[in-house]
Amino acid sequence: MTALGHAAPTTFSGPPRLTGARKGASVIVLGAGLAGMLAAYELAKAGYKVQILEYQTRPGGRNWSLRGGDSYTEVGGATQKVAFAPGNYLNPGPWRIPYHHRGLLHYCQQFGVALEPFIQLNHNAYVHSSKAFGGKPQRYREVAVDFKGHISELLAKAVNQNALDDKLTKEDRERLLEALRGWGVLDKNMAYSSSLKVSAQRGYDHAPGGGVDGAPTPSQIFGLKDVLDPKIWNTMSFYFNYVMQTTMFQPVGGMDMIGKAFARQVRNLITYNAKVTKIAQGENGVTITYQDIPSNAVREVKADWCVCTIPASILSQLDVQVS
Amino acid sequence: MTALGHAAPTTFSGPPRLTGARKGASVIVLGAGLAGMLAAYELAKAGYKVQILEYQTRPGGRNWSLRGGDSYTEVGGATQKVAFAPGNYLNPGPWRIPYHHRGLLHYCQQFGVALEPFIQLNHNAYVHSSKAFGGKPQRYREVAVDFKGHISELLAKAVNQNALDDKLTKEDRERLLEALRGWGVLDKNMAYSSSLKVSAQRGYDHAPGGGVDGAPTPSQIFGLKDVLDPKIWNTMSFYFNYVMQTTMFQPVGGMDMIGKAFARQVRNLITYNAKVTKIAQGENGVTITYQDIPSNAVREVKADWCVCTIPASILSQLDVQVS
Numbered sequence: 264m265t266a267l268g269h270a271a272p273t274t275f276s277g278p279p280r281l282t283g284a285r286k287g288a289s290v291i292v293l294g295a296g297l298a299g300m301l302a303a304y305e306l307a308k309a310g311y312k313v314q315i316l317e318y319q320t321r322p323g324g325r326n327w328s329l330r331g332g333d334s335y336t337e338v339g340g341a342t343q344k345v346a347f348a349p350g351n352y353l354n355p356g357p358w359r360i361p362y363h364h365r366g367l368l369h370y371c372q373q374f375g376v377a378l379e380p381f382i383q384l385n386h387n388a389y390v391h392s393s394k395a396f397g398g399k400p401q402r403y404r405e406v407a408v409d410f411k412g413h414i415s416e417l418l419a420k421a422v423n424q425n426a427l428d429d430k431l432t433k434e435d436r437e438r439l440l441e442a443l444r445g446w447g448v449l450d451k452n453m454a455y456s457s458s459l460k461v462s463a464q465r466g467y468d469h470a471p472g473g474g475v476d477g478a479p480t481p482s483q484i485f486g487l488k489d490v491l492d493p494k495i496w497n498t499m500s501f502y503f504n505y506v507m508q509t510t511m512f513q514p515v516g517g518m519d520m521i522g523k524a525f526a527r528q529v530r531n532l533i534t535y536n537a538k539v540t541k542i543a544q545g546e547n548g549v550t551i552t553y554q555d556i557p558s559n560a561v562r563e564v565k566a567d568w569c570v571c572t573i574p575a576s577i578l579s580q581l582d583v584q585v586s
Numbered sequence: 587m588t589a590l591g592h593a594a595p596t597t598f599s600g601p602p603r604l605t606g607a608r609k610g611a612s613v614i615v616l617g618a619g620l621a622g623m624l625a626a627y628e629l630a631k632a633g634y635k636v637q638i639l640e641y642q643t644r645p646g647g648r649n650w651s652l653r654g655g656d657s658y659t660e661v662g663g664a665t666q667k668v669a670f671a672p673g674n675y676l677n678p679g680p681w682r683i684p685y686h687h688r689g690l691l692h693y694c695q696q697f698g699v700a701l702e703p704f705i706q707l708n709h710n711a712y713v714h715s716s717k718a719f720g721g722k723p724q725r726y727r728e729v730a731v732d733f734k735g736h737i738s739e740l741l742a743k744a745v746n747q748n749a750l751d752d753k754l755t756k757e758d759r760e761r762l763l764e765a766l767r768g769w770g771v772l773d774k775n776m777a778y779s780s781s782l783k784v785s786a787q788r789g790y791d792h793a794p795g796g797g798v799d800g801a802p803t804p805s806q807i808f809g810l811k812d813v814l815d816p817k818i819w820n821t822m823s824f825y826f827n828y829v830m831q832t833t834m835f836q837p838v839g840g841m842d843m844i845g846k847a848f849a850r851q852v853r854n855l856i857t858y859n860a861k862v863t864k865i866a867q868g869e870n871g872v873t874i875t876y877q878d879i880p881s882n883a884v885r886e887v888k889a890d891w892c893v894c895t896i897p898a899s900i901l902s903q904l905d906v907q908v909s
Contacts, residue, residue, distance in 0.1 A: 408826055414737070417744075427743065442814055504787060505788070
């Protein structure tokens with residue numbers, strides 16, 4: 264959301280300090296997702312009379328987890344039955360929290376949501392492309408180490424051929440070569456090749472250990488062609504992205520722990536099964552028309568203000584009359 | 587330990603299957619660290635009569651955590667009193683478990699030690715050298731992104747000057763330039779310079795957000811000299827090391843949760859406060875002499891076998907008579 268320009272979490276320096284609600288002033292909040300529940304929570308705290316209308320039968324909106332025993336009927340009508348083992352879950356909505364989403368982190372702390380690290384970058388995980396390495400998955404670390412080794416060798420070669428003398432002072436030149444030798448794990452001839460030293464980064468064929476067979480054997484590096492071909496640099500770059508870097512967080516036990524914690528603060532304000540059909544703004548407030556889904560009854564509620572968190576894709580289908 | 591060649595965890599394929607203990611055969615284990623307790627556990631399970639002698643008043647050896655209220659008297663006599671807030675702890679011994687320490691991970695699971703990720707690499711942490719960047723700490727990501735940007739620019743320049751034509755086919759050349767442009771975040775002139783695209787990796791001066799001031803402003807990159815000078819490549823390389831890569835683990839609540847879990851399995855076998863002074867091997871077994879520290883009493887115990895896990899630095903000071 265940050266990257267899309269839809270939120271400004273880095274400017275968060277504490278919850279809003281809302282005061283001075285007009286006596287008896289009322290607010291209808293549309294949607295019991297995190298945004299709606301948080302708005303309701305802060306407005307109620309400030310003295311407003313608040314109610315939330317929610318289409319679904321649960322709070323949290325996109326903040327959601329699926330566990331064994333759950334079932335979900337998709338828009339097209341297909342029903343998914345979840346058969347995960349106890350303790351397992353899947354977050355079909357958001358599933359990771361960047362360290363700089365300070366607003367959310369604040370409310371997790373305030374509402375008692377236990378967080379744990381989210382493993383975003385795992386050097387030992389496999390990267391897989393059906394078009395690369397003969398379709399065989401490779402360890403991230405193997406390919407990433409070989410990529411930096413090969414480009415270090417190439418750059419060192421260019422430097423030593425004086426190809427970059429117009430860009431580098433003599434001192435920069437020496438420092439750069441030292442850096443490439445260390446960072447790229449080049450040998451004494453400034454070449455990148457299979458060795459125990461390289462294996463100490465990319466992994467061994469046989470890891471060092473104790474006992475009779477304790478001596479390590481190096482692994483075979485990939486060629487330059489191999490690491491350029493599958494665009495592995497694309498995969499590596501992903502983890503350099505500001506919003507995707509370590510450290511990230513997740514709630515212990517599933518992402519919906521956040522929605523549930525928010526809902527504990529505003530549970531008496533939520534009306535579920537309320538399908539909003541019309542939003543009409545008048546001179547003295549706003550009138551919301553909704554259908555009570557189980558009974559099909561059409562109802563109207565009025566308030567001085569409305570906070571609408573209905574997604575734009577749904578909102579565009581409603582009868583909205585605002586000045 | 588793996589890197590030092592003292593262990594062979596990668597060959598672990600399950601606990602040892604010990605059977606056929608001679609009826610009544612006995613083993614003395616010296617040391618109630620993880621190695622000693624594990625040996626005692628497996629030997630006792632196999633039918634041996636086992637006892638453990640431990641110098642200290644607690645199990646775990648180097649596997650240890652300090653919490654508020656603890657105190658520890660160092661060899662020189664100085665006493666450290668720990669005044670951490672509740673829930674905080676420090677692991678003065680080992681504090682992280684690489685993913686490939688399969689033996690330890692096996693026993694953590696078997697003995698019910700809850701593990702959690704250990705954050706080894708944090709892109710948002712500061713790197714600090716009193717000699718670099720005017721002594722001012724810098725974010726890891728800022729320096730790491732600038733390092734790869736600058737070397738990408740230099741290598742692209744060399745490639746475009748045909749300095750590496752003897753090493754690269756025309757196809758490799760094109761692929762390499764594409765990789766450097768993407769991985770190094772170079773601009774259309776293949777230069778590394780401050781931009782919103784670069785800031786999306788290294789961080790912004792003002793991050794993108796909503797509202798009136800939502801437009802992001804790019805951050806200023808460091809120069810090539812700056813990122814070579816502090817040997818930041820050394821810091822970056824650390825996380826490429828096979829034994830230091832993500833993902834790593836730690837026990838929930840402190841490293842000593844492992845020693846405590848091991849001790850629950852063998853608690854009746856441990857004699858604490860036992861300072862071993864002599865190890866004597868004879869024709870029919872081994873005799874261990876130790877001092878009971880509180881009473882100063884000297885005692886002897888005999889067994890058919892001895893498993894010694896006393897550190898070599900201590901062992902070298904003892905009277906050891908083995909054939």
